[in-house]
Every structure is written in structure tokens, then in C-alpha cells.
Amino acid sequence: KNQVEQSPQSLIILEGKNCTLQCNYTVSPFSNLRWYKQDTGRGPVSLTIMTFSENTKSNGRYTATLDADTKQSSLHITASQLSDSASYICVVSLLSGGYNKLIFGAGTRLAVHP
Amino acid sequence: DVKVTQSSRYLVKRTGEKVFLECVQDMDHENMFWYRQDPGLGLRLIYFSYDVKMKEKGDIPEGYSVSREKKERFSLILESASTNQTSMYLCASGAPRRQGATEAFFGQGTRLTVV
Secondary structure (H helix, E strand, C coil): CCEEEEECCEEEEECCCCEEEEEEEECCCEEEEEEEEECCCCCCEEEEEEECCCCEEEECCEEEEEECCCCEEEEEECCCCHHHCEEEEEEEEEEECCEEEEEECCCEEEEEEC | CCCEEECCCEEEECCCCCEEEEEEECCCCCEEEEEEEECCCEEEEEEEECCCCCCEECCCCCCEEEEEEECCEEEEEECCCCHHHCEEEEEEEECCCCCCCCCEEECCCEEEEEC
16 A cells, blocks of 8 residues: 655754654655645645655755665754744655656644744 | 645535635646645545546545636535535645656645534
């Protein structure tokens, strides 16, 4: 079964600290993996997208890694800010019937406290 | 700047009402999607469309229908709203279907409450 599991479910950190969010998937055939940030009451916004051959990709203070062998990805946030408080969603894309189908994780809810 | 616009941010409807959720994108994308998002479940695909007048069922189509009369507009219809359809509804559009082109852009969401 195609699934995306994220951990932890929720996380509280202090402003300025680093944190790492995890994503494990059992999706085949794999096309690519994205991390989205979703502010409360808003739609998700893409942070990074990684294909099979990419191991690391950065977007400012966000760094995503991908291990296609173990089917794991992580999102590392450096020097967290209050504005990083949001849900972070891992999305894996697979090719199905000629179309890309998106499999969503349930998300990690991050709270950054001053 | 890409834009996916949903007609309402918040909506309250009564049980049994017919509900229309509208979504418009200005990126000339072929693919459009409707999801619902519930706590602890992530986003679940209701319907998607890969072309005008075309539609495909997603993972949870029961109780919903869709309409795509124009490329830029994708409507989700709740024929007879029920309380278990209270949820956040997200519309998304995506790049043309080809391998590797999978960026999905989301609207701001519609929080629907059925009472």
C-alpha cells in the first residue's frame, strides 16, 4: 500500500533552535518527494522538491534530504523563527496510469516558542 | 505569481443543502484537484481533472461530484451536505501531465461547517 508516514506528530522548540522532521514512505513507483509548509488556515506552500537522484536540497534555513534506498526523507530547520510555526507536510509523487498521483503524509505540527 | 483562488474561506451550510465550492487558477494548468483535510488524516483526494470536461474519482469521492466546464475553473459539489462533510477543502492545480512535472499549487482552503 502506498503510504507516507511522518514523525513526530507534533513538536515544540524554542526560537533559535534547530529541529529535524522525518518522513518515511512506501510508494512505488517513486517520482519525487516534496515538503510543504502549511500555515494555520492556509493552503500548503511548497518548500522543496526532490527527485530520485537528489540527496540534499536547501531553501534558505530549510534543508531536505532524501535516501531513496531506505525510502526516508528529513527536513531540517536551522535557527528556527516564530514564523516557522506551521504544519509541515511530506508529499510523495508516484506515476499511476500516466499521471502523477500525490500521496500525502499527515504532517508534523511545529510550534516555535520565544 | 501563481494563483489558485477558492471562492470562500469559511462556509456554514445546513444538512441536506446543495453546496458549491469554486476554484479558479490562472496558470493554464491542465490538472486540477480537490482534497479534504481532516486532523490526523492528512489530505485525501476527492476528485481530480486532467482536462476540460474530464474528471476522475480520487480516494473518497462518495457524496461529492465535480464540474470542469472551463480549463481555469474546477467546482466541487456536495449534492446533499451531511455533518461528516464538515472539513477543510483544498483545491490545487498542477503542471501538465508528464513525468517529473508534479508541482502542485494550492488555494487558501475553504473551511466548511455543516450543521
